[in-house]
Amino acid sequence: MTSAPEPAAARATLQPAGDALDVALAGDWRLAGVQPSWIDLTAGVVLPARVRVTAEAVGTWDSALLLFLAEIAAWCRARSIPYDTSALSERMRVLFEQLEAASAANPALAPHAENFLVTVGNATRHVVGTARASVSFVGEASLAFGQLLRRPRKFRWKDCLDQMQQVGAMALPIVSLISFLIGLTLAYQAAVELRQFGADIYVADLVGLSIVREMGPMMTAVILAGRTGAAFAATIGNMRANEEIDALQTLGISPVSFLALPRLVALGVMMPLLALYANAVGIIGGMIVASGILQIPPSAYWIETKSIVDLHDVTTGLIKATTFGLLIGLAGCLCGLRADRSAAGVGRAATSAVVTSVLLIIVADSLFAIIFNLLHV
Amino acid sequence: MSAAPPAVPAIEVQGLECAYEERIILKGVTFQVRRGEIFFIIGGSGCGKTTLLRNLVGLEAPVRGTVRFLGRPFTEADSAARREQLKTFGMLFQGGALWSSLTLRENVALPLEEHTALPRAEIDALASLRLAQVGLAGFEGYYPSEISGGMRKRAGLARALALDPAIVFFDEPSAGLDPVTSRNLDDLVRQVRDTFGTTIVTVSHELRSIYALADRLIMLDREAQGIIAEGKPEELAAGSPDPRVREFLTLSPVHGT
Known part of the structure; x- marks a missing residue:
């Protein structure tokens, strides 16, 4: 019969002794157990x-006992009653004094506590710092590109080809799927409306133009922002860590x-190629809808598209695609190079690379729309 | 210090003030490292050893103060002059910091490719020689993720030595290594100095390495925000007027191995 003894409940007994109050602690004091409440015990006690x-x-005890002692001490201090812990064991007293000292230590203003003005100031400095870093990064990348033109042998062609494979060839399946579905969706949407006017054949015009001028480059860029921009930021951020x-x-x-530079060159070369491919797949998607539900033969669809x-x-689309590619590369590499040296920092860099690239892509697209409109192309 | 050696010191640091994330860590740091010396920067955790090292090699810009290498200004130099000077350094980082996408040979070869006009075959031969010197012959084709931490450090050393540098910096060379590997690395460091006359600056708090290697050392302190002692380890351990220095240098290095 050697079962472990049941832990006795923690108890505190209050015993008035003349003008003093004796507090007798008993039982097992465990943080995980139940402790008596000092406030309840002292309710109605004559001071x-x-x-x-x-x-x-x-019996056995841990920090639960110390916390209870601290509660007693705080109660006594609030009422200016002296308290006496000399009857406690040496170990209890030492730990209790440490606890009192630790809670009494007036914590200096935490370094992260900030008021509104400090927050605004820091945010402004962060924005200025980011802007400065971006400008100097673009400058440095341009200089490096100049050097590449002057001394092409020094360029890391192997890295660049590796990146081209990663950025371009490996992205083909997802680019195919998404552009095909975009072409399909556009054609469906157009078919419903155009059919009412008997203008079925113009589905080809709508799909062709919107894919080539807008959706092809744009969707490719969004895919690459998520796929490649994040990968750049994570890889470079990890290297920084x-x-x-x-x-x-x-x-x-x-x-x-x-x-x-190898990454930027890879993106700058592969983006227009991928966009061209996305255009083709998108047009095929539209063609399938047209022949399937509008009974337009593929040859007629093709002639209309041409x-x-x-x-x-096509050229305006490709100019956009190249620009988007460079923006994705810039955002990805810059976020990676500025990442915090920690696992969380790498994660933040990847997220921020994607968000920044998508934002830049949309802004650049709007600017292109305005510029092309002014130039009547 | 009174009988100054005729040669220019390898490193002269004058009134350096270093900050870490805008918090001043070190103030008025002034010291010299002689050529061919194994020089230690020691001190407790958080006293700014690594910050000082990063400021020395230009990874961080000091708040004020100057650093001169082999008599030439470094902190005030323009980027082209700095780049020239960087070719005369090697640095071994705490974790080795090998480029993870390159094999060991490519890691060691990269500085040679960037800074010399040697043909491919000679670069490869030199890289293999460096790896053999640190005991990594036969591992040329391995990637950093495929070898152990101690081997990574040795490969890092091979890379740091690639350009026959005049000065090599070590950041906590024995951190995370078992005592035997750590002693082997120490032997390697001494060998490098004895063979090439390289000046070596090491950040460490490993007492065993300090006594085995250090010609001279400086000790930094967090409260003092600067140097609290400079000299030979044995002399400081015995006769430093500062109890913090004596305590640091006389604590037993053995932790129940």
Whole structure:
């Protein structure tokens, strides 16, 4: 019969002794257990001149006992009653004093506590810092590109080709799927309206133009922002956390020309190719809807598409695509290079790369719309 | 210090003030490192050893003060002059900081590719030699993720030595290594100095390494925000007027191995 003894409940007994109050603690005091409430115990007690705490009958105990002692001490201090803990064991007294000292230590203003003005000031400085870093990054990337043109042998072609594969070839399945579905959706939407006027054949015009001028480059860019921009930021951010970027700098190698330039070149080359491919797949998507529900033969659809989509429609799309690609690369690399040196920092960098790229893509697209409109192309 | 050596010191630091995230960590740091010396920067955790090192090699810009390497100004130099000077340094980072997308040979070869006009074959030969010197012959084709932490540090050292630097910086070389590996690394450091006459600056709080290697050291302190002692480890341990220095240097390095 060697079952572990049941823990005895923590008890505190109040015993008036003359003008003093004796508090006898007993039982097992465990943080996980139930403790008596000092407030309940003292309800209705005549205020004593002194409080004395004893703990002779205490079995096992942990910080729960100390917290109870602190409660007693606080109660006594609030009523200016002296309290006496000399009857406690040495270990209890030492720990209790440590607890009192720790809670009494007046915590200095936490370094993260900020008022409104400080918050606004810091936010402004952050914005200015980010703007400055972006400008200098673009400058550095341009210089590095100039150097690439002057000394192409020094460029890291192997890295660049690797990136091209990652950015371009590996993205083909998802780009195919999404552009196909976009073409399909556009054609369906157009078919419903145009059929009412017997203008079925113009589905080809609508799908062709909107895919080539707008949706092809745009959707490719959004896919790449999520796929590639985030990957750039995460990879470079991780390298920063591992001091790999520092290692480059101490060797006098510019991280921009070593890491960012091959990625930017890869994106700048692959984006228009992917957009061209997305255009083709999108048009095929539209063609399938047209032949399926509008009974337009593919050859007629194709001829109609060719008659409306000009070379300069394709070119404007490709100019956009290249720009979007460079913006994604800039955002991804910059967010990575500015990432905090921690796991959370890498995650934030990836998120911010995606958000920034998508924002930049939309803003650039609007600017292009205005510019192309002014130029009548 | 009175009988100054005729040669220019390897490193001269004058009135350096360093900050970490806008908090001043070190003030008025002034010291010199002689050529061919193994020089330690020691001190308790959080006293700014690594910050000082990062300021020395230009990874952070000091708030004020100057650093000169081999007599030439570094902190005030323009970026082209700085780049030239960076070629004369090597640095071994705490975790090795090898480029994870490159094999060990490519890691060691990269500084040579960037800063020399040597043909491919010679670069590869030199890279293999460096790896063999740190005991990593046969691992040329491995990626950093495929080798152990100690091997990564040795590969990092091979890379730091790639350009035959005049000065090599070590950031906590024994951190995270077992005592035997750590001693091997110490031996390697001494060998590098003895063979090439390289000046070596090490940030460490490993007493065993300090006594085994250090010609001289400075000790930093968090409260003092600067240097509280400078000299040879044995002399400081025995005769420093500062009890903090004596305590740091006389605590037993053995933790029940």
